[in-house]
Amino acid sequence: MELAEAIKGRRSVRRFKTQPVSKETLEKILELAMWAPSGMNRQEWYFVVVQGEKKDELLRIFSSAFENIRPNLEKVFADKPKIVEGMKQFFQTYGGAPALILAYAGKSPSGQWDTHSTAAALQNLLLAVHSAGLGTVWTDGILGREAEINALLRIEGRKLVAVVPVGYPDEVPRVPPRREGRVQWVGF
């Protein structure tokens, strides 16, 4: 797949087929994710790939996390209640995705969480998923439940950045338009 095609053709997928994704495919995707640039090349990212019973336990936490983000969603989508309802349903099952990847950041030498490097790896990951014919969506709506999530997965000393479900798409998402006026040209 050509790069521009991959970048523009990638969409947030929120409904998946039950068909599992092989561990080998997930390994290839994560390998590409980790070719991202990182601060001082420290590669302070960490991924937890979950399926099976632990995934079901995570989903129980995620579905209750929706109530934390509901007020913001209702503000942003005040005239689109269907989007809010759709989001609620999504958080209950994560679209039926067979696997979930949790992306964490470690700390930079200055003691700050290096979320930027993890974000770079995440974008690689989204593109790698898309080019493998799979679907995913970057989600952070569950971050308010980080403590519960980390306790379940026994993660300590890392910051949760996003959760991305991975599976074979069971929808063709609409293409959200891009906004104008986000570039300032200087000296041209």
Ligand SMILES: Cc1cc2nc3c(=O)[nH]c(=O)nc-3n(C[C@H](O)[C@H](O)[C@H](O)COP(=O)(O)O)c2cc1C
């Ligand atoms: C930082 C970040 C957080 C996001 N959080 C969520 C989320 O919690 N739930 C969700 O359904 N989508 C989430 N998204 C996906 C965006 O809604 C999506 O990227 C945007 O609507 C543009 O659509 P596209 O990805 O198909 O181009 C998030 C994306 C980013 C980059």
